Amino acid sequence: MSFSRKILDWYEEHKRPLPWRQTSDPYKIWLSEILLQQTRVAQGLPYYEKFITHFPTVYDLARADEETVLKLWQGLGYYSRARNLHATARTIAEDYEGRFPDNHRDLMRLKGIGDYTASAIASISFGRPEPVVDGNVYRVLARYFGVELAIDSPKGVKYFKELAREVMDMEHIRDYNQGLMEFGALHCKPKNPECETCPLNNSCHALQKGQVSTLPVKGNKTRVRERFLNYLFVRDPLNRTLFRKREGRGIWQNLYEFPFVEADREIEKAALQKEVAISIGDFRVKDLVRINNNKIIHKLSHQHLHVNFWMVPVDRELPEGIPVGSLKEYPVPVLIADFIEKYLVNSNALENA
DNA sequence: AATTCGGGGTG
DNA sequence: CACCCAGAATT
Incomplete structure (x- = not known):
């Protein structure tokens, strides 16, 4: 019996009943393939359900804000996939009359679709002979x-x-x-x-x-880069804080985070206090207090982030301040989500710091 | 041709 | 701890 015949027989007997196997709708096949890039089925599956529920068609996804898409993607990593997913949804809606290309060459032109994903959609959705x-x-x-x-x-x-x-x-x-x-x-x-x-x-x-x-x-x-980040939880008398979209290149593009001071090694409180006095401008900064008791080392594939969170009380209202209670509405890295959950929601931990 | 994009599961 | 995951884009 041939190699392919044995694979087919094995599959018939052992395949898992995954939701994207119930259809040949290219929108659903495409969504599943983007979600599963460098991601295990078990990890991507709940995200597939969430996305299909929020965006039943490519038009629903195209109409959404990028921030909404990133928020749903939060926790899955490789966030360029979410940005490209959204951009391609808009391309399909606006330039392709809502229909995906049915061949490898044209699929390859869409953002976030490379050789593998183009082959997957062409074969699984359209039956094209692409490996x-x-x-x-x-x-x-x-x-x-x-x-x-x-x-x-x-x-x-x-x-x-x-x-x-x-x-x-x-x-x-x-x-x-x-x-x-x-x-x-x-x-x-x-x-x-x-x-x-x-x-x-x-x-x-x-x-x-x-x-x-x-x-x-x-x-x-892979080589791992060591980085040292000091996040500043600036808090004004109205319990508002500073929160910003991360711009430029590098990790977590277009996700939100607190302002921070990055150093080339673990930084002392006195030195940080100096930096903070500069970056907060004319606000009177009271004493800095480190919020996390234990060392935080957030490990990514190519970076180890040595992170401290610091309480920075200021004595008057921040014009750009965001209510602490609304932080959970923004798309954030897991590192920031964990901090918010641990210190700002179940909040007595913060008062003890 | 190499690097750089996350986060979680596994042995 | 190292390795891997329904890879793509950038340098």
């Missing part, structure tokens, strides 16, 4: 065919894409593509793959050669 190559597919193909090229090298990317095209079943492309990914996610797992019960175990190259634990091969390892 998908995600992290799961890299693993299954590398092991089964014994490919030792690094999956994150240009040669590797090209080779795996061509290999995937050669072995796909274009007659059953919807189930084949989803089945191959599902097989990688549930059976041919990164660690402890279940080779004993694998339908491919009599012809898997890695299994015969003892390479299951060394394939696939990956090249670049």
Whole structure:
């Protein structure tokens, strides 16, 4: 039996009943694919339900404010996906009469849609014979065919894409593509793959050669940057505070946060007090008080954020102040959401600080 | 060709 | 702790 036939049979027996598998509506397929980029099904699933409920059609999403979209996306990470999702919804509504392109080339022109996602939508929604190559597919193909090229090298990317095209079943492309990914996610797992019960175990190259634990091969390892952030919870007599949209490049673009002082190392209270006196301008700043008792190290893929939150009481009303009670309405990074929840909602922790 | 975009689950 | 996740965009 062929490779693709075994994948299809396995999928028929083991597939999970996920909501985007009940339809071929390109809007829903597209939404699910954007949500699931670099994201596990279990983590993305509740967000899919939320988005479909709030935005049943692409027009509903196009009509929304970006801030509303970011708020719904809050907690999922890689927020450029949300911004691009919103931008593409508007493109589809305004320039495409609400209909998604039905082929790989035209899908690729839309923001947030790269080679993988274009192939996924073209095949799953429109039945086009396009192979998908995600992290799961890299693993299954590398092991089964014994490919030792690094999956994150240009040669590797090209080779795996061509290999995937050669072995796909274009007659059953919807189930084949989803089945191959599902097989990688549930059976041919990164660690402890279940080779004993694998339908491919009599012809898997890695299994015969003892390479299951060394394939696939990956090249670049990520370097982590250490950063030191001091967030300022400036509070005026009316319990208003300063809250700003994060602009420019870098993490958390267009999300909200408190003003902050960044240093190249852990900063002392006296030095910070000096900085704060400058940045708050002519406001009289009383004593700074560190709010968090324990060290906060917020870990991202490429950054370790060493964070302190400081109470900065000021003696008169802030013209740009926002009521503390309304902070929860803004889209914020998890780090800020956790702070608000811990110190500003269940608030007695703050009074003890 | 390398880096940089989050956050959470896993072993 | 390191690794991984239905990758894309930028440099």
